[in-house]
Amino acid sequence: MLTVRDLMRDLDVRLLAGERSLHLPVRWVHISELLDPTPWLSGGELLLTTGMQLETAAQEREFAARLADHHLAGLGFGTGFKHAAVPEPLLEVAAEREFPVFEVPYEVPFIAVTEAAFTQLVNEQYAVLRRALAAQERLERIVLSERGLDALVGALSTLIGAAVVVFDSRGEPLQQHAFRRAVDGEGLETLRAEVRERARRREARAFMPTLTDGNQGLALPVASDGAPRPGSNGPGSGRAPEAWLVAIKDAGPLLDFDRLTLHQAVTIVALELLRARVAGDTERRLAGDVLDAIVTGELTGSELARRLGPFGLGERVAAVVLRPAGEGRTVPQASVEGALWTALREEASPALVASVGPLACAMVPGGDDDELFALGERVVAAAEVELRGEPVRVGIGRGVPVVDARRSFHEARCALEALALGVAGSADGNGSAPERPRVATYKDLGSFQLLLSLQDDEALRLFCDSILGPIEASEGPYGGELMRSLEAFIEENGQWERAAKRLYCHRHTLRYRIRRVEELTGRNLGSARDRIEFWLALRGRQLVA
Helix, strand or coil: CCEHHHHHHCCCCEEEECHHHCCCECCEEEECCCCCCHHHCCCCEEEEECCCCCCCHHHHHHHHHHHHHCCCCEEEEECCCCCCCCCHHHHHHHHHHCCCEEEECCCCCHHHHHHHHHHHHHHHHHHHHHHHHHHHHHHHHHHHCCCHHHHHHHHHHHHHCCEEEEEECCCCEEEEECCCCCCCHHHHHHHHHHHHHHHHCCCCCCECCCCCCCCCEEEEEECCCCCCCCCCCCCCCCCCCCEEEEEECCCCCCCHHHHHHHHHHHHHHHHHHHHHHHHHHHHHHHHHHHHHHHHHCCCCHHHHHHHHHHHCCCCEEEEEEEEECCCCCCCCHHHHHHHHHHHHHCCCCCCEEEEECCEEEEEEECCCHHHHHHHHHHHHHHHHHHCCCCCEEEEECCCEEHHHHHHHHHHHHHHHHHHHHCCCCCCCCCCCCCCCCCEEEHHHHHHHHHHHCCCCCHHHHHHHHHHHHHHHCCCCCHHHHHHHHHHHHHHCCCCHHHHHHHHCCCHHHHHHHHHHHHHHHCCCCCCHHHHHHHHHHHHHHHHHC
């Protein structure tokens, strides 16, 4: 950083006022003979003048005060032209304001001052650039070594000497790291509010955070591809950033090196988020493949144990299935799966998470019944927070040896559906129906456990055939449509609109199919008893398929 003192050290000039302010940085050197050059100055400049238009003592005083008020670094006054010496009124004001003024004698041309200043400024900028490039290479190595966002943010915080926070597009902190002290709770909430407001306005441009403690900071948008988006410089003009990179100095201003490093770090943070997203997508695809193979029975025995090993699951596992409980808006399946993943991540426990149809499912380490039920309650609470208050229900299968993972899944699924159908739970002491619980286990199936436990017995196959056989034997491939329609109707608890939407057909088409099912089986889907028997037969068919 070039200061007035540094510049004077290399020049044959004499300081006349403002010795206590010689530490001020010189941002640039400007030459002007105007009485008021401040409209063309932004502060931090060193002004050179010969005072050609300074005619009176009042003008000289006003000139010095004007420059000091505009926060210039100092004044170099050239003598031997209009003025044989620096005017005393000007020096009086400069001394009062601690504003540096030095005399530039006739023998020292202004070009000597500007060359000396520019040489140092260029050298400084080159040094800053080299430091910034070295910092960028260090951050790039962290990304390439896959050390994660935590290591990346920690290194950036150390490099620039500031607290660093990365927010997602909703204003939730993804990662933060303190340098000397962390951003306090109030400051963090202020930052979250500012990010959320810009996300609401779809504004993607840098801003200076508003902090109550007066510390200086900078918030930069992180696009999903790490580059600025065309047309995204104003409110509502582009897509909201994927994240925000925020740095807060705990003392002093942000330096040129800090700003340059932060702007370079935006691209590196975007690359890390992209890498993590791709890795997450790959893991979810693998998890989905493994879970599909478990549900269909393709994975068994030692191969099943081997495939679950990379997910941190050992000898015993249990299934957790989650589904929104509300009858209102449709929640995207990706959001439901993400809510379950987030809820289990807070448990700091290994898990395989994927979707099976409309259900978000997880395989977790198998514990005892009380532990699994408590886990289910915590998952419900965390998932509802993640889904912004959308109610959810959870089904829990019992802890089983890993080779029986399929059985635990079907128990969890049946428990969840029994909860939705009103099978789970019982009346209270007054005989009235209690509020429907949000967590169900295999114990809530009551006497229906008997049928589900017959998965290795021909009796279960005969039970399923007696109920579903007429549908499966119906003419042509249409029998498959009837089965899918029946399952959707039961899973949506008899809600015509929701079931039809799930099947991508008109509700009148669904009504025709359900009437056809009733004609083939002689049963009435308006009867709770018949719906439950259909439900058990559908689940039993999956177990013996």
